[in-house]
Amino acid sequence: MEAGQQFGEYALRAARTYGAAADHYERPQVGFWDRFGAATVSRLGLSTGENVLDLCCGAGASALPAARAVGENGQVTGIDVAEPLLALARARAAADGLTNVEFRLADATATGLAAESFDAVLCVFGVFFAADMPAFVAHMWRLVRPGGVLAITVWGPGLFEPANTVFWESVRDVEPALYKAFNPWDEITTPELLAGLFAKAGVPRASTQAVAGTHNLDTPDGFWDVVLGSGYRSTVEALGAAKRDQLQAQVLGELRARGVTALRTDVIYATVRRPR
Numbered sequence: 001m002e003a004g005q006q007f008g009e010y011a012l013r014a015a016r017t018y019g020a021a022a023d024h025y026e027r028p029q030v031g032f033w034d035r036f037g038a039a040t041v042s043r044l045g046l047s048t049g050e051n052v053l054d055l056c057c058g059a060g061a062s063a064l065p066a067a068r069a070v071g072e073n074g075q076v077t078g079i080d081v082a083e084p085l086l087a088l089a090r091a092r093a094a095a096d097g098l099t100n101v102e103f104r105l106a107d108a109t110a111t112g113l114a115a116e117s118f119d120a121v122l123c124v125f126g127v128f129f130a131a132d133m134p135a136f137v138a139h140m141w142r143l144v145r146p147g148g149v150l151a152i153t154v155w156g157p158g159l160f161e162p163a164n165t166v167f168w169e170s171v172r173d174v175e176p177a178l179y180k181a182f183n184p185w186d187e188i189t190t191p192e193l194l195a196g197l198f199a200k201a202g203v204p205r206a207s208t209q210a211v212a213g214t215h216n217l218d219t220p221d222g223f224w225d226v227v228l229g230s231g232y233r234s235t236v237e238a239l240g241a242a243k244r245d246q247l248q249a250q251v252l253g254e255l256r257a258r259g260v261t262a263l264r265t266d267v268i269y270a271t272v273r274r275p276r
Contacts, residue, residue, distance in 0.1 A: 010131040011107045015081035017182070017234040018058065022084035024229030025059045029222040032215050032265055033125075037061025040124050040153045041069060043269060049073040050119035053143060055108035056080055056126020060089035060101075066122065067093065067101040076101040079108050109136045116145040124153040127197070128184040137201035147276040150203070156210055156266025157189040163223045163255055163263055170250040171235055174243050182234040194270050206272040213265040220255035224248055226263070 024030060040062050046052065048071035054063040057078030067076040078101065080086055086103045093101050106112075108123070109130050121140045130136035137152070144150050158164070172179040188194050191208035198206035217223060227236060236244055 008107070008131065010129055011081045011109070013182070013234070014129045017231055017237070018080075018082040019084045020237055021229050021231075021233040022059065022082065022088055024225055025085065025088055027225045027229060029217055029225035030229035033058065033061040036153060036265075036267055037124050038065045039267075040122060040151055040269060041065040043271065044120055044149055044151055046070055046074075046120060051117070052076045052120045052122065053113070053118040054078040055111070055121065055123045055140065056129065057086075057089065057103065058082070059085045060092050060103070062122050062124045063089060063101055063103070064092060064096065064098065066120070067098045070100065072100055074100055078103040079106045079111060081105070081107060109139060111139070111143070113143055115142045118143050118145060119148045120144075120151065121148070122151045125155065125185070127152050127154060128187050133188075133197055134200040137197055137203060141201060141203045141274075144274045146274055149271055149273045151269070151271045152194065153270070154188050154194055154268050155185050156212070156268050158264045158266065159185060159189075160215075160226065161264045162258070163226070163251075163260055166254045166260075167227065167232060167251050170247055170254070173250065174247045175239060178235050178238055181238075182231065185231060189268070191268055191270075194268050198270065198272060203272055206270050208268060208270045211267050211269065213267055215263045215265040217261045217263065220258075220260050221252055223255055223260070223263070224252060227251070
């Protein structure tokens with residue numbers, strides 16, 4: 001079946017963007033994926049033998065630490081729309097000897113999974129790709145069994161600044177029509193907005209926490225690995241070769257001139273536990 005037949009418009013765009021970005025996911029400059037995936041899992045206090053679902057799982061940044069936490073008697077299922085990322089996740093699980101995790105190509109907003117069948121449901125940096133975010137959160141909540149937990153992690157404000165502003169201003173110079181044409185992660189960037197999303201989904205009393213963070217680059221040029229290994233990739237892929245080169249030269253020239261080697265990476269964590 002063709003990807004366009006499997007997924008709706010929003011999921012298909014995410015599949016194309018992150019399928020392309022997969023070729024940069026293992027580069028050191030994009031290590032923030034693994035860092036925040038592991039941080040999300042560490043907050044949940046998972047126990048051995050538990051059953052975990054990771055939606056929008058990517059290359060396994062949260063699914064793999066979850067698999068380690070629940071042990072060989074537990075089970076982790078990761079779902080994503082980008083097959084190249086799932087291939088990376090499977091390879092990483094095999095390299096780590098993890099046999100209690102599987103990765104499936106599917107739309108996370110319509111899993112077809114049984115209600116109340118997971119001890120924990122996670123979604124790290126993925127909720128904002130849904131066309132109907134409250135419906136997506138409600139879907140996740142239905143999958144959590146009594147006593148289980150739902151965890152959603154989103155980016156805070158000012159993601160990747162100051163390089164973010166340099167990137168988008170350069171995009172406007174090179175191809176104005178693409179200026180901020182794809183940056184859904186900016187839709188929910190505060191604890192209040194994230195708590196409000198849970199409320200709209202009918203999920204009560206979510207606990208949210210904002211954590212400030214910084215991601216360090218080896219050199220200003222390292223930001224281009226971030227561009228190619230993140231959602232910025234959609235914008236780059238929409239350009240012809242000449243304009244891609246122009247954009248890269250302009251962005252990196254400005255970052256070198258400023259000596260930028262630190263990026264803002266604030267994160268909002270939210271969790272809620274279903275009553276027994």
